[in-house]
Amino acid sequence: MPSPLYDVAVIGSGAAGGIVTKELCEGGAKVILLEAGAEVKPHQFRTHCMPEDMAFRGYRNEKQELFYPPDLKDSIRYEQSDNVSVDRIRVLGGRTVHWNAVVLRYSAADLREHTLQGIDVDWPISYDELSPYYDRIEKMIGVCGNDDGIETLPAGRNYLPALPLRCSEHILRRDIAPMGAKVISVRKALLTKAYDNRPACHYCGHCMDGCDVSAIYSTPGSMLPKARRTGNLTLRQNALAREILVDKTGRARGVSIIDRLTGKEEEVRARIVVVCCASIETARLLLNSKSPTHPQGLANSSGVVGRYLHGHATGQMQMYLKELQGKPPSNQDGALDQCLIPRWDTKSYRGSYDFQVNYQGYMFPFQARNLRGYGSDFKRRVRDMQSGFLMMGGYCKVTAHPDNRVTVDPDKKDAHGIPIPVVQFRFRDMDKEIYAAMRHSALTMTEHLKADVTALPPLNPSGFASHENGTVRMGSDKTLSALNSYCQSHDVKNLFVTDGSTFPTSSEKNPTLTIMALSLRAADYIKQSRKRGEL
Amino acid sequence: MQPERRTLLKILSATALPLDTVQAAIQCAGTAPASDLANYKFVFFTPGEQALLENLMELIIPSDAHSPGAKAARVPAFADLLISTGTDRARSAWKAGLAAFATAATTQPLEAVLAKAADEEASPQSDLGRFFIDLKRMTVDGYYTSTLGIMQELGYIGNQHLTSAPGCDHPEHKGN
Numbered sequence: 001m002p003s004p005l006y007d008v009a010v011i012g013s014g015a016a017g018g019i020v021t022k023e024l025c026e027g028g029a030k031v032i033l034l035e036a037g038a039e040v041k042p043h044q045f046r047t048h049c050m051p052e053d054m055a056f057r058g059y060r061n062e063k064q065e066l067f068y069p070p071d072l073k074d075s076i077r078y079e080q081s082d083n084v085s086v087d088r089i090r091v092l093g094g095r096t097v098h099w100n101a102v103v104l105r106y107s108a109a110d111l112r113e114h115t116l117q118g119i120d121v122d123w124p125i126s127y128d129e130l131s132p133y134y135d136r137i138e139k140m141i142g143v144c145g146n147d148d149g150i151e152t153l154p155a156g157r158n159y160l161p162a163l164p165l166r167c168s169e170h171i172l173r174r175d176i177a178p179m180g181a182k183v184i185s186v187r188k189a190l191l192t193k194a195y196d197n198r199p200a201c202h203y204c205g206h207c208m209d210g211c212d213v214s215a216i217y218s219t220p221g222s223m224l225p226k227a228r229r230t231g232n233l234t235l236r237q238n239a240l241a242r243e244i245l246v247d248k249t250g251r252a253r254g255v256s257i258i259d260r261l262t263g264k265e266e267e268v269r270a271r272i273v274v275v276c277c278a279s280i281e282t283a284r285l286l287l288n289s290k291s292p293t294h295p296q297g298l299a300n301s302s303g304v305v306g307r308y309l310h311g312h313a314t315g316q317m318q319m320y321l322k323e324l325q326g327k328p329p330s331n332q333d334g335a336l337d338q339c340l341i342p343r344w345d346t347k348s349y350r351g352s353y354d355f356q357v358n359y360q361g362y363m364f365p366f367q368a369r370n371l372r373g374y375g376s377d378f379k380r381r382v383r384d385m386q387s388g389f390l391m392m393g394g395y396c397k398v399t400a401h402p403d404n405r406v407t408v409d410p411d412k413k414d415a416h417g418i419p420i421p422v423v424q425f426r427f428r429d430m431d432k433e434i435y436a437a438m439r440h441s442a443l444t445m446t447e448h449l450k451a452d453v454t455a456l457p458p459l460n461p462s463g464f465a466s467h468e469n470g471t472v473r474m475g476s477d478k479t480l481s482a483l484n485s486y487c488q489s490h491d492v493k494n495l496f497v498t499d500g501s502t503f504p505t506s507s508e509k510n511p512t513l514t515i516m517a518l519s520l521r522a523a524d525y526i527k528q529s530r531k532r533g534e535l
Numbered sequence: 536m537q538p539e540r541r542t543l544l545k546i547l548s549a550t551a552l553p554l555d556t557v558q559a560a561i562q563c564a565g566t567a568p569a570s571d572l573a574n575y576k577f578v579f580f581t582p583g584e585q586a587l588l589e590n591l592m593e594l595i596i597p598s599d600a601h602s603p604g605a606k607a608a609r610v611p612a613f614a615d616l617l618i619s620t621g622t623d624r625a626r627s628a629w630k631a632g633l634a635a636f637a638t639a640a641t642t643q644p645l646e647a648v649l650a651k652a653a654d655e656e657a658s659p660q661s662d663l664g665r666f667f668i669d670l671k672r673m674t675v676d677g678y679y680t681s682t683l684g685i686m687q688e689l690g691y692i693g694n695q696h697l698t699s700a701p702g703c704d705h706p707e708h709k710g711n
Contacts, residue, residue, distance in 0.1 A: 164702030333693030
């Protein structure tokens with residue numbers, strides 16, 4: 001039996017899908033939200049579990065295993081790829097239940113790199129056009145931070161009080177100032193005071209494992225209650241989208257889903273389809289949606305779907321600051337990363353990197369592995385040095401290259417019979433230059449800091465630290481892009497894609513806030529179009 | 536072994552931390568089975584290997600005046616659990632590694648064999664040197680994730696319910 005006809009089917013409930021769903025429900029549309037995963041309730045989160053609370057002490061990913069069900073196994077392949085991996089979480093809320101919530105605005109220059117630096121392409125949207133949506137999103141989700149007066153890291157107007165710096169971060173700020181680098185309070189979708197019926201953070205330090213009180217923004221904790229209140233939301237969990245179906249004219253008519261629990265395939269009918277599955281799964285879904293009117297896959301007359309996969313290249317460093325060694329233990333967990341070193345070389349694309357600081361928590365003293373030696377002296381040093389621990393990760397821009405791509409393998413299917421995505425990715429010369437510049441800065445920092453350094457960013461980068469973008473890029477030229485600046489398919493007017501796959505380029509900044517701003521803008525556009533009777 | 540919240544609270548109250556910053560120890564709400572090594576029965580290492588492993592791990596993280604060491608923290612049992620449920624490759628590497636230590640220790644004291652292997656830590660050349668990396672990593676991972684290692688030895692006081700973000704309270708650093 002065919003489903004009721006919904007106004008909108010939103011596929012994926014992460015950062016993009018949560019915003020679109022809430023906005024369209026509030027705008028009066030009947031929305032069905034299709035999520036491949038299932039709800040993990042806050043009381044099931046293993047956020048506060050100490051290592052001994054888990055059989056393998058967390059070494060078998062027990063803290064987050066509920067977010068990664070077993071049917072994800074063997075459902076992706078990397079071919080001729082450098083050291084990259086993508087996060088394919090499967091849970092209601094997507095990565096908003098498993099994130100550090102760093103929310104940084106792209107700058108005007110980040111959207112015009114072709115014009116300003118001669119690299120990549122310009123976005124089909126300017127900062128001035130995006131800025132009002134950043135304002136609204138920041139107000140909607142609750143963001144702590146400061147206006148630090150940095151042109152390349154534009155600030156919002158509605159920030160909650162900023163997080164303080166820890167002692168190691170004060171020392172970092174003092175010692176790397178001669179390099180021209182600043183240490184600022186990080187901007188996070190984390191409540192430093194009660195806001196929008198959500199409580200303030202309690203600083204347990206385990207944001208990545210799910211926030212049990214929703215002090216960190218998540219779709220289930222923040223957007224779904226609002227969407228439900230409208231009476232317009234239908235939530236369908238365990239609904240894996242196999243294909244977007246089209247009518248004879250090539251317009252989207254609904255989504256074919258497979259129920260992960262029963263294995264049954266059904267058709268969900270909708271007037272508008274919004275895809276929010278993130279770069280890999282979104283490209284996979286479109287490429288798996290072939291029809292006589294769309295023989296190359298949906299929204300793909302340009303042939304760009306799956307291409308221009310990009311994201312972040314990263315490398316980590318660890319050290320023990322001498323100044324703090326031997327100090328008595330203190331509670332350093334806080335809100336995980338509480339500060340950020342924004343990009344400071346803004347003249348060349350080679351400066352397109354920033355550093356995130358102390359984002360790994362202190363519950364698992366994994367870093368002791370990197371201290372040399374053994375015996376009583378080793379044990380004493382681990383104890384004495386712990387108070388001085390400081391870790392950082394460099395996050396570097398990766399350029400958008402057409403041959404870095406996602407395809408699907410029709411001969412290899414996942415547990416539900418859907419062709420799997422295949423990732424092919426190589427870092428290009430410019431990516432390596434940017435990474436090398438970051439690494440050079442990391443080494444220079446260690447010269448400025450009086451510290452016992454136990455790990456430096458490796459010679460070769462790894463990607464994408466869960467920050468993958470591209471594969472369904474937006475643009476003004478229909479032959480070179482899949483979407484217009486409202487995230488609407490050039491080919492299929494009632495099809496939208498609003499996740500990170502829309503990004504024409506990446507900057508060094510975390511992508512989520514921009515994903516949300518684009519989603520909000522697309523939702524506004526859909527609402528207006530519906531009012532005019534166009535969709 | 537259920538999460539030892541009482542032990543944890545006892546340790547917390549024994550620290551010099553002002554009580555107003557610690558509202559309560561936060562509960563583990565998850566449903567994962569807890570680590571239970573007190574009654575652990577070895578399934579992978581033979582009694583001989585187990586004895587050797589205990590000696591080696593206790594040499595790597597020994598008991599001292601500050602706290603008990605790897606043996607008291609049941610790190611050998613932790614290793615048996617991880618290796619027995621791990622990969623075939625890890626199982627053969629651990630069998631071979633322990634055998635190499637046992638052989639070397641027939642002609643010289645175990646302490647001397649370990650010292651020699653540890654000398655190669657920066658750039659392991661021999662089988663013993665390479666196995667030392669795995670052995671030490673397992674010992675560190677097991678010890679510092681035990682309640683004994685993380686609480687008693689390191690004095691971890693995070694994972695708490697605080698009313699404000701912990702910043703820096705050192706006057707000499709705050710002004711930077």
